[in-house]
Amino acid sequence: MLLPSAVLVALLASVPNYALATLDARSPAGQTMQLVRKAPFERTEEEWGIWAKIHRLGLQEKYDASTPQRRSVGTNLIINQNADSSYFGTLAIGTPPISYSVILDTGSADLWLAGSSCYMGCNQTVTFNSSASSTFVNQSTPFSVTYGSGKAVGDLAQDVVQMAGFQVTDQTFAICNQVSTGLLIDPVSGLLGLAFQTIASSKAMPFWETLVTEGAWESPLMAFHLTRYINASGAQVEEPGGSFDMGFTNSSLYTGDIDYVNMPSRGTYWLLEMTSVTVEGATIPLPSGSDSYAAIDTGTTLIGGPAVYIAMIFSQIPGAIPGEGNFESYYKYPCDTQVNIQLSFGSKNWTISSDDFELTRLKGGMCLGPFFVVPTTGATPAWIIGDTFLKNVYSVFRYNPPSIGFAQLSESAIAQNGLNLPPPSATIGTPATSVSAAGTSSVGATTVTADSNAALHSSLSFQTSVSVAAVWVMVQLTDFVI
Numbered sequence: 001m002l003l004p005s006a007v008l009v010a011l012l013a014s015v016p017n018y019a020l021a022t023l024d025a026r027s028p029a030g031q032t033m034q035l036v037r038k039a040p041f042e043r044t045e046e047e048w049g050i051w052a053k054i055h056r057l058g059l060q061e062k063y064d065a066s067t068p069q070r071r072s073v074g075t076n077l078i079i080n081q082n083a084d085s086s087y088f089g090t091l092a093i094g095t096p097p098i099s100y101s102v103i104l105d106t107g108s109a110d111l112w113l114a115g116s117s118c119y120m121g122c123n124q125t126v127t128f129n130s131s132a133s134s135t136f137v138n139q140s141t142p143f144s145v146t147y148g149s150g151k152a153v154g155d156l157a158q159d160v161v162q163m164a165g166f167q168v169t170d171q172t173f174a175i176c177n178q179v180s181t182g183l184l185i186d187p188v189s190g191l192l193g194l195a196f197q198t199i200a201s202s203k204a205m206p207f208w209e210t211l212v213t214e215g216a217w218e219s220p221l222m223a224f225h226l227t228r229y230i231n232a233s234g235a236q237v238e239e240p241g242g243s244f245d246m247g248f249t250n251s252s253l254y255t256g257d258i259d260y261v262n263m264p265s266r267g268t269y270w271l272l273e274m275t276s277v278t279v280e281g282a283t284i285p286l287p288s289g290s291d292s293y294a295a296i297d298t299g300t301t302l303i304g305g306p307a308v309y310i311a312m313i314f315s316q317i318p319g320a321i322p323g324e325g326n327f328e329s330y331y332k333y334p335c336d337t338q339v340n341i342q343l344s345f346g347s348k349n350w351t352i353s354s355d356d357f358e359l360t361r362l363k364g365g366m367c368l369g370p371f372f373v374v375p376t377t378g379a380t381p382a383w384i385i386g387d388t389f390l391k392n393v394y395s396v397f398r399y400n401p402p403s404i405g406f407a408q409l410s411e412s413a414i415a416q417n418g419l420n421l422p423p424p425s426a427t428i429g430t431p432a433t434s435v436s437a438a439g440t441s442s443v444g445a446t447t448v449t450a451d452s453n454a455a456l457h458s459s460l461s462f463q464t465s466v467s468v469a470a471v472w473v474m475v476q477l478t479d480f481v482i
């Protein structure tokens, strides 16, 4: 759903030192933000060379006429951008297929990419060139999606889309030529919405929903394991992000049972009713019903909720105070508190690590907390539960029966946090299963290998502005952006 948060984290993580003075001077609160993250890599000539070559070759691969198998599973290795600010994966579009990095967002339902004629907000990002795809169909229908006050505007089109070994031959998506500043941080070219068709601005059936309804997946669900780098002192702009599992759950990544809780209603956001929040041992019960609906949203960095409950959460932490100026809607608390906090869904509670609670250190021994106030508007769920929480569990988004499940991470999943490893290569896979949004399965899939794409990812990361985000806080933070 692309709510705030990422903006802030990305600022903290990636604003170079020279920019901090500006940032400081403009902050009414006069906060000094200490950079805990290393500056991004520098492009070497060799990296430029790899980048140029990938652009030229466009990851073209041969047509592979292997017969698709109907039910399958797939894994997309994802990338953690800017110390847990956002998580992106890779898909390929067109004939020949070209790979693109897209934010994986369970909080929205449209697929869009910056197009090669983009004239606003697409600087430095890899863009989609429709003339280079022989299967491209322009639907010539205007498209616009609004995330808070940020938007992406363009036209709808249709083409072959592949991801993690799955292919939809006629996926509707948007090619955007105007994108709000900061929505795309290179190398990210767009966004893959993983919520339900009913909330798609395009009205088109989302990629995942076509796969699940056409029976392409072995089990009707998708799952995430997201890594944590927020407390890793040497974190690079891009790090291994965990995995996006399609059609199965990976039992190496969790222990015990997956606790599924039914969704209160079918098919808009991925929603759960949150039952309580426990802070420092004190349980804050939440009302039942839609006042406590929470969107479980991989596309949001932090956790948003109603003002009254956010205040109650911080009132349990001695010395916590509301943020001011640019930190309005957030709270600060004394860094020497290792905050102990659980969220409850159904009958189970899940702990958020104190590493995730401490967003960053501010002046005067105060730390910034990851809960912010979401203004209540009609359509927005009361709570937006983003990556601050999702890093602590294996999360499963189940189409049927419609529910969301959480499980404890396994030792091996936890061991992937903070590892100093190169980000994974793009994993588009060889499509084994091909379906059509129009409802007919097609035979004959295309192979994409995208092996050297990791170099592309790392060599393209030089962002100094905000990250993916949403966008009402972006308004507040806009004057931070260089």
Ligand SMILES: *[C@@H]1O[C@H](CO)[C@@H](O)[C@H](O)[C@H]1NC(C)=O
Pocket (backbone or CB within 6 Å): 123, 181
């Ligand atoms: C994007 O590129 C245009 C043209 O090169 C430039 O005028 C503009 O300042 C750039 N915008 C950003 C946000 O870098």
Ligand SMILES: *[C@@H]1O[C@H](CO)[C@@H](O)[C@H](O)[C@H]1NC(C)=O
Pocket (backbone or CB within 6 Å): 116, 129, 130, 131, 132
């Ligand atoms: C788009 O692709 C066409 C055909 O391959 C090519 O001629 C053109 O230069 C490309 N345009 C851009 C902006 O890359």
Ligand SMILES: *[C@@H]1O[C@H](CO)[C@@H](O)[C@H](O)[C@H]1NC(C)=O
Pocket (backbone or CB within 6 Å): 115, 130, 138, 139, 140, 141, 155, 175
């Ligand atoms: C698609 O069609 C619309 C309307 O005719 C046009 O404005 C747009 O440039 C086309 N897009 C592409 C990528 O060809």
Ligand SMILES: *[C@@H]1O[C@H](CO)[C@@H](O)[C@H](O)[C@H]1NC(C)=O
Pocket (backbone or CB within 6 Å): 231, 232, 233, 353, 355, 418
């Ligand atoms: C982050 O915190 C976890 C435990 O909370 C710890 O195991 C890990 O070593 C920390 N990572 C770094 C890089 O400090």
Ligand SMILES: *[C@@H]1O[C@H](CO)[C@@H](O)[C@H](O)[C@H]1NC(C)=O
Pocket (backbone or CB within 6 Å): 075, 250, 251, 252, 253, 412
């Ligand atoms: C399951 O997770 C483990 C640990 O990350 C990984 O090694 C394995 O490849 C994953 N399996 C699949 C099918 O993705």
Ligand SMILES: *[C@@H]1O[C@H](CO)[C@@H](O)[C@H](O)[C@H]1NC(C)=O
Pocket (backbone or CB within 6 Å): 278, 281, 283, 342, 344, 347, 348, 349
């Ligand atoms: C969390 O759940 C466990 C067992 O299900 C229970 O013992 C514990 O009291 C709960 N804690 C909170 C904070 O709700």
